[in-house]
Amino acid sequence: MLIFVHGVHNLHNAQIAHVFHVYWEAKMRLEVVCIFFLMVFGIVGCSSSEKCKSKMQTRCTQCHSIKKICVRKERRTEYWNRIVDQMIQLNAKISLEDKQDIVRCLSDRRKMQILCENNKE
Numbered sequence: 001m002l003i004f005v006h007g008v009h010n011l012h013n014a015q016i017a018h019v020f021h022v023y024w025e026a027k028m029r030l031e032v033v034c035i036f037f038l039m040v041f042g043i044v045g046c047s048s049s050e051k052c053k054s055k056m057q058t059r060c061t062q063c064h065s066i067k068k069i070c071v072r073k074e075r076r077t078e079y080w081n082r083i084v085d086q087m088i089q090l091n092a093k094i095s096l097e098d099k100q101d102i103v104r105c106l107s108d109r110r111k112m113q114i115l116c117e118n119n120k121e
Helices: 013-060 066-070 077-089 096-107 109-118
Strands: none
Touching: 013 066, 013 096, 013 109, 066 109, 077 096, 096 109
16 A cells, blocks of 8 residues: 555545545455456366266266376377277267367366266265
């Protein structure tokens, strides 16, 4: 606050109070907006993690365990694209949309961390 009004010596106490009040309201609005976005994106992140979990349980675990996937959780998108293509060649029932979702999930380290921590065997 001192930096904000520093050097302004001709302001009266009421003007200083007003400047401080405007500054405080702006700061509070920014904090509210930040909290709102964190809540919204946090909820979206949770629901997309659940979507990943659901897709993997219905598509991937038909043939192997989540543990086998979690061993490779640090791999990149190119790797998972290649692996899912191989699974499709082996007759895995995965649509193009599902493939994109699954590869996106497998490539997302945060989602994989959640999935693997919740499915320790």
